[in-house]
Amino acid sequence: MAYSNKVLDHYNNPRNVGSMDRNDPNVGTGMVGAPECGDVMKLQVKVNPETGVIEDAKFKTFGCGSAIASSSLATEWLRGKTVDEALEIKNTDIVNELSLPPVKIHCSVLAEDAIKAAITDYKNKAVTKSEAVASAK
Amino acid sequence: MKLPIYMDYHATTPMDPRVFEAMKPYYMEIFGNAASRNHSFGWQAEEAVEKSRKQIADLIGATTKEIVFTSGATESNNLALKGIAEMYAEKGNHIITAATEHKAILDTCKRLEKHGTRVTYLPVQANGLVDLEMLKDAITDKTILISLMYANNEIGVIQPMAEIGKIAKAKGVLVHSDATQAVGKVPVNVIKDNIDLMSLSGHKLYGPKGVGALYVRRKSPRVQITAQMDGGGHERGMRSGTLNVPGIVGLGEACAICNADMPAESKRMAYLRDKLRGKLESALDEVYINGTMEHRLPNNLNISFAYVEGESLLMGINDIAVSSGSACTSATLEPSYVLKALGAGDDLAHSSIRFGLGRFNTEEEVDYVAAKVIDVVKKLRELSPLYEMAKEGIDLSKVQWTAH
Numbered sequence: 001m002a003y004s005n006k007v008l009d010h011y012n013n014p015r016n017v018g019s020m021d022r023n024d025p026n027v028g029t030g031m032v033g034a035p036e037c038g039d040v041m042k043l044q045v046k047v048n049p050e051t052g053v054i055e056d057a058k059f060k061t062f063g064c065g066s067a068i069a070s071s072s073l074a075t076e077w078l079r080g081k082t083v084d085e086a087l088e089i090k091n092t093d094i095v096n097e098l099s100l101p102p103v104k105i106h107c108s109v110l111a112e113d114a115i116k117a118a119i120t121d122y123k124n125k126a127v128t129k130s131e132a133v134a135s136a137k
Numbered sequence: 138m139k140l141p142i143y144m145d146y147h148a149t150t151p152m153d154p155r156v157f158e159a160m161k162p163y164y165m166e167i168f169g170n171a172a173s174r175n176h177s178f179g180w181q182a183e184e185a186v187e188k189s190r191k192q193i194a195d196l197i198g199a200t201t202k203e204i205v206f207t208s209g210a211t212e213s214n215n216l217a218l219k220g221i222a223e224m225y226a227e228k229g230n231h232i233i234t235a236a237t238e239h240k241a242i243l244d245t246c247k248r249l250e251k252h253g254t255r256v257t258y259l260p261v262q263a264n265g266l267v268d269l270e271m272l273k274d275a276i277t278d279k280t281i282l283i284s285l286m287y288a289n290n291e292i293g294v295i296q297p298m299a300e301i302g303k304i305a306k307a308k309g310v311l312v313h314s315d316a317t318q319a320v321g322k323v324p325v326n327v328i329k330d331n332i333d334l335m336s337l338s339g340h341k342l343y344g345p346k347g348v349g350a351l352y353v354r355r356k357s358p359r360v361q362i363t364a365q366m367d368g369g370g371h372e373r374g375m376r377s378g379t380l381n382v383p384g385i386v387g388l389g390e391a392c393a394i395c396n397a398d399m400p401a402e403s404k405r406m407a408y409l410r411d412k413l414r415g416k417l418e419s420a421l422d423e424v425y426i427n428g429t430m431e432h433r434l435p436n437n438l439n440i441s442f443a444y445v446e447g448e449s450l451l452m453g454i455n456d457i458a459v460s461s462g463s464a465c466t467s468a469t470l471e472p473s474y475v476l477k478a479l480g481a482g483d484d485l486a487h488s489s490i491r492f493g494l495g496r497f498n499t500e501e502e503v504d505y506v507a508a509k510v511i512d513v514v515k516k517l518r519e520l521s522p523l524y525e526m527a528k529e530g531i532d533l534s535k536v537q538w539t540a541h
Contacts, residue, residue, distance in 0.1 A: 011449070011452055011453075014520060015520065017520055031537065031539075033539065035523060036482065036483035036484050036487075037464075037483075038465060038472065038483075038487040040466045040523055043520070060521060060522040061521070062521045062523045063446050064465040065448065067449075095208050103470065113539075130146055
């Protein structure tokens with residue numbers, strides 16, 4: 001099938017590839033998908049605890065070109081957003097930006113799920129941390 | 138070296154220029170209907186058709202009267218299975234085939250099941266071959282046909298046809314073989330291999346598209362099939378329709394060339410294929426060959442690059458034409474059913490690439506393909522969370538995935 005130029009660009013020059021320390025309390029990690037389904041996305045955000053702004057985002061993806069492009073794009077969009085703004089990113093935004101064909105919509109859904117999973121992981125950590133602080137007092 | 142490089146010869150082959158030359162006169166000069174019995178136009182066309190029949194028969198160890206021309210292997214497979222099911226309905230209604238057959242067999246069987254035929258789909262072993270003991274056990278007194286492919290179109294493994302034929306013969310069961318990928322590539326002989334019906338196709342052996350043949354045995358036993366196409370009673374009543382003379386001439390010529398060149402060509406194919414394999418295996422870890430290398434077409438390499446998804450790999454090697462068993466490249470969005478049947482797990486099916494080498498590939502092309510694939514696999518593994526986890530020593534089979 002023919003890929004849009006934006007998908008090709010993200011595939012050829014993926015943004016923000018890499019991993020951050022998943023044990024860092026300011027890092028939220030989301031891993032979605034399954035190898036037997038043909039795609040797995042790992043998305044990580046590093047949040048400034050004072051401001052709630054995502055200062056860094058990284059991804060690694062096993063999947064087709066559209067899956068790689070969706071997660072690469074997601075990391076671009078996440079940087080500079082607050083945690084709450086990040087939760088507003090919808091898969092349809094990704095579909096429109098990358099001109100994904102219908103058979104590739106699930107790639108964008110997976111990217112949205114990955115964002116949500118990463119933010120949830122960060123929030124859970126923050127809660128645990130504040131509980132730990134509270135119980136120490 | 139010219140790009141893109143074609144290395145998908147199991148899908149189709151370009152025509153050999155010699156084949157094209159042989160066909161040329163039969164479009165405008167010698168255009169007669171081979172069934173016209175009372176003028177020279179018809180006689181010349183018939184003569185060309187009979188020459189082709191001989192060339193095909195010589196390649197597969199048959200006689201000319203055993204060759205029925207069709208539009209291709211799909212039609213040959215349909216004609217064989219439906220024709221046998223109908224003709225031998227009084228004798229029985231059971232057909233045995235395998236899970237890794239081409240859709241032209243599997244979907245024909247599905248259709249027959251709707252009309253009362255019972256079909257056994259044998260699983261295959263991890264190496265891609267059917268278990269002969271299992272085959273024996275599957276035969277009942279209602280079994281009329283065993284249909285097993287000679288060589289697989291995805292993984293190139295060659296079934297032990299001679300032994301299968303022996304088992305069938307002992308039980309009085311007929312054998313059909315879809316030999317589309319094997320004919321012209323490896324020695325196929327319907328006598329030695331105990332085959333009663335066999336399908337073959339023009340465009341898989343450097344001939345034209347739209348023409349194929351069905352071999353139907355005439356002696357010990359004499360096999361009969363019920364025609365599936367009604368009309369003028371061509372091809373001794375087995376397949377009506379005016380003969381595609383230029384196509385038939387091309388198919389015959391293609392067979393003659395394969396027959397003459399096979400020893401040298403198969404050696405060259407195996408050399409190039411093994412070189413490709415060696416380069417990939419020495420540069421990359423965790424690559425897995427799908428199917429046995431021991432009984433395999435010399436031009437086939439089906440290989441899984443763990444932790445890399447097939448479609449993304451194809452995207453990175455877009456100046457090379459190959460195929461993948463990945464779900465993303467299939468119309469059904471399911472990974473290859475052939476690879477799944479080997480039991481290696483869906484993840485390896487998603488990561489598989491089929492290289493089909495052929496007559497016009499050069500060593501320079503093989504070197505280019507190997508270097509390019511290695512480069513892209515390495516790049517994609519850098520991007521792969523699975524590769525990272527595997528390197529950290531995490532057992533991926535123990536991870537709780539969020540399947541979707």
